[in-house]
Amino acid sequence: MTLTLQAVGYRYAGADQPSLLEIDLELRDGEVVGVAGASEAGKTTLCLVASGLAPRTVGGRIRGTILLDGENVDAWPMHRLSGRIAMGFQNPSTQLSQVTGTVFEEVAFGPMNFGLPHDDVVARTWQALHTLRIDDLAERNPQRLSGGQQQLVAMAGLLALRPSHLVLDEPTAQLDPAGTRLVADAIAALAADGASILVAEQKTDLLAEVAIRMVVLAEGRVVLQGPAADVLDDARLIELGVSAPSAVRLRRAAEAAGIDPERLRD
Amino acid sequence: MAGRERLTNPPLMNRGVPKIVGRPGPTAYHRLNPLTKATLATITAVAAVVLGGLVGPVVLVLVAVIGPATVAGVLLRLIRTALLLSLPIAISAFLVNLFFFPGGEQVLLRIGPITATAEGLAFALEILARIVAISGAVTLFYLTTPPADLVVDLERRGVSPRIGFVANASVQTVPAMVERAMQITAAQRARGLDTEGSLWRRVRGIVPIVGPVILGSIAEVEERTMALEARGFARPGRRTLLWSPPDSVFQSALRWGLLVALLALIVARVTGVWA
Ligand SMILES: Nc1ncnc2c1ncn2[C@@H]1O[C@H](COP(=O)(O)OP(=O)(O)OP(=O)(O)O)[C@@H](O)[C@H]1O
Ligand SMILES: [Mg+2]
Numbered sequence: 392m393t394l395t396l397q398a399v400g401y402r403y404a405g406a407d408q409p410s411l412l413e414i415d416l417e418l419r420d421g422e423v424v425g426v427a428g429a430s431e432a433g434k435t436t437l438c439l440v441a442s443g444l445a446p447r448t449v450g451g452r453i454r455g456t457i458l459l460d461g462e463n464v465d466a467w468p469m470h471r472l473s474g475r476i477a478m479g480f481q482n483p484s485t486q487l488s489q490v491t492g493t494v495f496e497e498v499a500f501g502p503m504n505f506g507l508p509h510d511d512v513v514a515r516t517w518q519a520l521h522t523l524r525i526d527d528l529a530e531r532n533p534q535r536l537s538g539g540q541q542q543l544v545a546m547a548g549l550l551a552l553r554p555s556h557l558v559l560d561e562p563t564a565q566l567d568p569a570g571t572r573l574v575a576d577a578i579a580a581l582a583a584d585g586a587s588i589l590v591a592e593q594k595t596d597l598l599a600e601v602a603i604r605m606v607v608l609a610e611g612r613v614v615l616q617g618p619a620a621d622v623l624d625d626a627r628l629i630e631l632g633v634s635a636p637s638a639v640r641l642r643r644a645a646e647a648a649g650i651d652p653e654r655l656r657d
Numbered sequence: 658m659a660g661r662e663r664l665t666n667p668p669l670m671n672r673g674v675p676k677i678v679g680r681p682g683p684t685a686y687h688r689l690n691p692l693t694k695a696t697l698a699t700i701t702a703v704a705a706v707v708l709g710g711l712v713g714p715v716v717l718v719l720v721a722v723i724g725p726a727t728v729a730g731v732l733l734r735l736i737r738t739a740l741l742l743s744l745p746i747a748i749s750a751f752l753v754n755l756f757f758f759p760g761g762e763q764v765l766l767r768i769g770p771i772t773a774t775a776e777g778l779a780f781a782l783e784i785l786a787r788i789v790a791i792s793g794a795v796t797l798f799y800l801t802t803p804p805a806d807l808v809v810d811l812e813r814r815g816v817s818p819r820i821g822f823v824a825n826a827s828v829q830t831v832p833a834m835v836e837r838a839m840q841i842t843a844a845q846r847a848r849g850l851d852t853e854g855s856l857w858r859r860v861r862g863i864v865p866i867v868g869p870v871i872l873g874s875i876a877e878v879e880e881r882t883m884a885l886e887a888r889g890f891a892r893p894g895r896r897t898l899l900w901s902p903p904d905s906v907f908q909s910a911l912r913w914g915l916l917v918a919l920l921a922l923i924v925a926r927v928t929g930v931w932a
Contacts, residue, residue: 439883448883470892478887485880488888490822492805495675496899503897504889512897517672530677548888 399455418587425602429632434591442478477554483541519550538565599636679900686729698798705790714786722793743792754781
């Protein structure tokens with residue numbers, strides 16, 4: 392199960408310059424790849440392109456090649472892709488279908504769309520709710536939840552699809568540390584089961600925890616990539632508008648103050 | 658969607674669908690099939706217009722709105738909501754017809770150049786009766802039927818869920834827009850923009866609010882569409898339904914019967930058999 396982007400460029404309809412240029416990226420089984428970059432760097436655009444929504448639903452023009460397990464997906468309609476690649480958006484309230492009266496039905500919405508057997512839909516839904524520890528929200532009206540709760544419900548709706556590839560655009564934007572923890576665990580569990588995951592995040596702390604590899608975007612290009620630990624420790628990160636994770640900052644501060652960072656562990 | 662071992666073999670759940678999903682409503686009227694309630698509302702509204710006069714709509718309101726609302730225990734809420742919904746149009750329609758009915762002769766009241774006539778009053782009351790019947794019928798439906806239920810029921814009958822979704826989403830956009838307008842108003846006010854004070858100043862204050870509200874709603878609809886497509890909503894073929902509202906032969910017969918009666922009424926009015 393590999394999602395491959397080869398020399399991919401993308402331009403929004405009506406834009407006078409491309410928002411993505413020459414992107415080469417591979418998402419392999421069980422891998423979590425982080426995407427960082429300043430505001431407007433192209434993180435959201437990369438998510439839309441990787442999930443196939445751009446250009447299928449968004450419009451605009453794409454270049455280069457996208458392969459799913461070696462097969463070119465150019466001619467695939469969105470509903471075929473969505474059986475394999477799921478995408479989560481930054482704003483949870485726009486992800487709720489609004490045709491459901493309960494969180495349970497909201498989470499079941501994706502599997503229902505795929506016409507899966509009734510019992511399978513129910514089992515997947517409970518499993519997804521349980522993974523994010525929101526079983527007790529099952530009977531609530533999704534419209535009347537807090538932003539953080541909605542973000543977890545939206546995430547559960549994606550988990551219930553059991554995608555082989557998952558693309559997440561700032562999945563913890565609305566979450567407190569406890570919620571972020573649950574999403575991080577869910578990402579790790581999904582990856583451990585063999586799914587590959589692309590996570591765009593401003594919060595490098597989350598990426599430091601879940602990502603194996605990372606790419607950093609600037610003006611639509613990949614300007615830095617490699618193992619997550621190396622990228623997150625790279626001194627150029629700040630110039631690229633990305634703040635280092637708190638662990639890295641703490642260690643640097645300790646070094647600057649002449650304290651042995653090893654001693655901070657205690 | 659294969660091989661997610663850890664997620665497919667849960668130690669926990671043989672829990673079924675939560676009881677609240679598709680739970681029958683609290684009263685016999687709530688428990689009617691959503692299509693039956695939708696049919697009742699539509700036929701009441703159309704019949705009030707076709708019947709005209711005063712007696713017809715008043716009887717309709719008593720039989721098809723007040724009666725069922727009492728059974729459903731929502732009479733007070735219905736009166737409040739229906740009033741809020743129809744008051745502005747009802748008042749203006751009433752006043753316009755009362756004072757400006759052409760050819761009225763029996764003068765009841767004279768205020769400067771305008772006069773209220775008995776003919777105007779009779780006609781204004783007729784209009785009012787229709788407005789009350791329509792808003793009452795629509796409100797009764799909304800107070801006793803979650804929109805999602807109608808979507809599911811139509812879907813079971815083979816109507817594309819997309820149609821139900823679009824209808825439902827448009828209804829839900831309104832409160833979202835109101836909320837956004839209030840947020841933006843608060844934000845603009847915090848930045849020193851005048852949304853209180855004299856009328857003219859308030860009108861000027863509204864202009865910078867309208868743009869963001871409309872643009873924001875458009876962007877939101879776009880993102881909603883994307884999110885739905887990413888969850889397979891555009892996939893052709895049947896969806897799985899977790900439940901569907903019960904129906905009965907009696908209700909089906911009732912719907913058809915009412916529809917035929919309405920058509921007969923319309924034909925009678927158009928051909929002048931019954932005036
Ligand atoms: N619908 C659109 N039409 C035209 N241009 C767009 C559109 N959406 C984004 N862009 C442009 O594409 C570029 C990349 O935007 P993108 O939203 O991908 O950035 P981002 O890294 O996600 O930023 P943020 O951190 O603010 O979410 C920006 O220059 C932006 O102005
Ligand atoms: Mg973004």
